[in-house]
Amino acid sequence: MNKKTTLHLLEENIARAVALLESGKNVAFPTETVYGLGADITNASAISRIFEIKGRPTNHPLIVHIAEIDRLDYWANNVPASAWKLAAHFWPGPLTLILPKSSHVPLTVTGGQNTVGLRVPDHPIALALLKALGANKALAAPSANRFGRLSPTSANHVQQELGDKISMILDGGICKIGLESTIISFCDSIPLLLRPGGIPITAIEEVLNQKIELNKNLKHALATPGTHASHYAPNTRLEVWSTEFIHQRALELSAEGLQVALIIRADSDQLIHIQNDNIYHILMSANPIEYGQQLYATLRMLDEKNFSRILAEAPPDDIPWLAISDRLQRASFKT
Template identity: 50%
Template sequence: MKPVFPDTNAIAHAADLLRKGRLVAFPTETVYGLGADASNPDAVAGIFKAKGRPTDHPLIVHIADIDSLADWASTVPDAALKLADRFWPGPLAMILNKKPEVPLAVTGGQQTVGLRMPDHPVALALLKSFGGGIAAPSANRFCRISPTQALHVYEELGNSVDMILDGGACQVGVESTIIDLSGNKPRLLRPGLITSQEIADILKTDINIPQASKPTEIRVPGMMEVHYAPSTPAMLYPAEQLPDRIRLLQTSGKKCGLLSCQLEITETSQLCVLRLPQQADAYAQRFYAALRELDSLQLDLILVEKPLQTEPWQAINDRLRKATTAYLHSL
């Protein structure tokens, strides 16, 4: 089904589809989600089938308000309430110990559940109309570029989705921060717009950040070594190395794309250049769409200028590292 404008009737119809165990794609402030009734294991199984996603990969449950935390978590720690009060609705998912009745299909077989309240009027209207939790990973094929526009969902998943609500371009553009509150100490499991320092400031405690080489035992979305990746091979380079690399590739007859944020390089018949903003939040908002645009051009290679390594860029660098890993490992 092609995307539809999310008026009152469309949202009511989408909620009814969810009650019937069907799949609905909807916008959030981060990326578009592929939603199913989180209390219905058969409906949740449809998400994994549509995405080609392994069933041991947990899903985040989207909820309409802070009070709904108690519907899914066996206990709601003070830390969760403090973070929800400060950042919800918003791009923060919290990992809590689940209630026994929460389907293992949602949690990837784990005893923890990811919960968040999205900051998008269409998502919130759908949640309120539906009246329950909506399990929703990104609405794309497993490990591919996340969708930030309704058209991206349609192009990638097509008729495997029963309805696509078109809420325009996502304003944040990268997936939510994930913080694990199921143990004794808060742990950052996935970086996002909300930084570990902002979380530490609210909780008045240090945040444990597991090393990439020592993954946490809690499985969460976005932890694959290769993720968010285009079909076209992609490579990440510091700005100072790009001119020589581009000259070498053009000499060999390669057609390339370049995502640049600071470097000024002239576009040629062999080089398509897309410039992204130099501010981290604006870069994030446009990043996935730009990567998709280059991926659609049947290029030989996509080059990406390595951004700054400061905390505001942490989420972007995380996505870039995973989007370019596959090709780097083949060299």
Template identity: 40%
Template structure:
């Protein structure tokens, strides 16, 4: 047995005992616990400082028996599973009676996904062998609530420096390739005539989803829309104040101990410059690592040039917008 195999086995054993395990996925690192164990799920919320009404996502192994978690899998949901699982897509489905209400924030829906990261898959399969069919791992991102998500094992350790390894085991699996959280699609209300709706943009785009389903998607509405992970207005925020600016505003920033993240290297003399990744995929994969790195430099502020307002940038714009929403923009900055 290799060292990694031993670590995966250890992680699965710890999960079965009700302990917390941070593990890699292709999106971000998750803070995992046995989704059928009330005390273990409660430990996730306590460790993150997460509100109890904010749902978490249940991660399952490939070909897992979903009947423990969901009461119905509509045709459209199966089509999306066939097209994108394993992968960075979470489906919101009707929650079964036996699934813990705590994982869904008390709602009658539940978020389910099957990650594609090989270490995550191996851990979930090992956990399933211990727990049996229908095993699932509840896992939000492995960071304090509202802060920048981790995409490396060291990010998790940095986020919980005072937590002993006996309380939180960190399973390392390299850097997360996608780098931002999964796309979330609500397919829980089809029986009520509500079309599938993207509730959180991600690597898998609304266009791709519509193409698979061969139908138009619905529009998100506050009324009766399920609450989902990462949907708060202010989220994913660094500790350093972050503001979104136009190219023109970036180019006339006053000198000071601040950094400008721009596509064209627009920072004027006296302002530190950080070159923004050029494509939405590259930007997403580097976003959280970039914010964490800039957060450690002692800058007074991070100014980010707004990316293009086109559909392929939706996920990046969503994360940056929520990060910036944690801070009030000084209208006199330029």
């Protein structure tokens, strides 16, 4: 297929997606982080359908995806200078800003809160879709998966998760980041980190020239996407263990006759020298960016192999690994 034909096909798919969204249907689309499940923000029934499709609590807010920074103050009120500064630096990109919502954002999108999460995604298909929708439109879109489960990083993952529950999946290939956006709140006197993600907190601090507080210091906790204690979870039970004890735990489970998948980093590869027929080793990158790109797809692949247990080596206690630590902690939470 030549470039001209590919471009024409993409334009046709975008036009079809817009028509579906405008008619109140739900469309899955790619972003640089994970695939989103989109609804026209002006269509109440399409927004309600998102919660039904995902099995998501209605008080759990949806992130609003917009086409460009110039529309920020259409969707939010009283945007502080520091929020504009971050948007100018990181958008399009994996940064969500929590701000006081404008009257254009329905409470069904925000889970009943007077705040809204906004971002401009860094993916050509997502941006083309948003621009085709029009200036006063946006996509309310959580990740395109069942609530609490692994986020999808490919169109095939969306198909596996949601199948014929949605009207269309725009295929944009593999997501280049693979972890959800960093969420920063500006609903207090200082910016607060509500969720670590695709942009390191150190990069945000450098732009603002100030330290960013963590959400544990929030006096009035906001409901925030992706921050339930149990989230991002595979179907297979996941445990996180230190480098020192992970293989001991694997051997204990193996002695019980369980098939165990062991996720370790490349800089811990001495662990794979212990051979056991019940233990399957997965070697992950020692680079946190590459690890993040691989994480959800790896957990999904292990789910398909029907292991009894997945053991993940705890990441280093360093800022670059903060988002990985957050996802593994929530994915392994025992409900």
